[in-house]
């Protein structure tokens with residue numbers, strides 16, 4: 001069985017907690033569950049799970065999130081589906097120790 005694992009520490013997601021007003025919109029729109037509640041605001045639970053889709057930054061009313069959308073796994077998967085070569089930030093593992101770039 002193969003599964004994807006994102007490369008560590010390459011994501012462009014930046015969270016500026018001092019700007020956060022605690023609306024929780026980022027938690028609602030994030031498909032990866034990157035954010036969690038934290039004392040009336042949010043915190044980043046697992047930054048490396050971010051696929052750089054940009055939904056959180058586009059919907060944050062306080063400008064508390066920045067991310068370079070369209071350069072990471074979302075773009076890589078779309079490019080691969082369209083037969084294009086593009087940047088990729090995930091690795092496919094076969095569960096037996098073998099791995100390779102997924103797109």
Ligand code: SF4
Nearest residue numbers: 020021023024026060
């Ligand atoms: S969408 Fe922005 S303001 Fe709202 S909880 Fe998330 S980071 Fe904070």
Ligand code: SF4
Nearest residue numbers: 030050051053054056
């Ligand atoms: S860019 Fe997309 S995947 Fe990454 S934290 Fe924001 S909503 Fe989640």
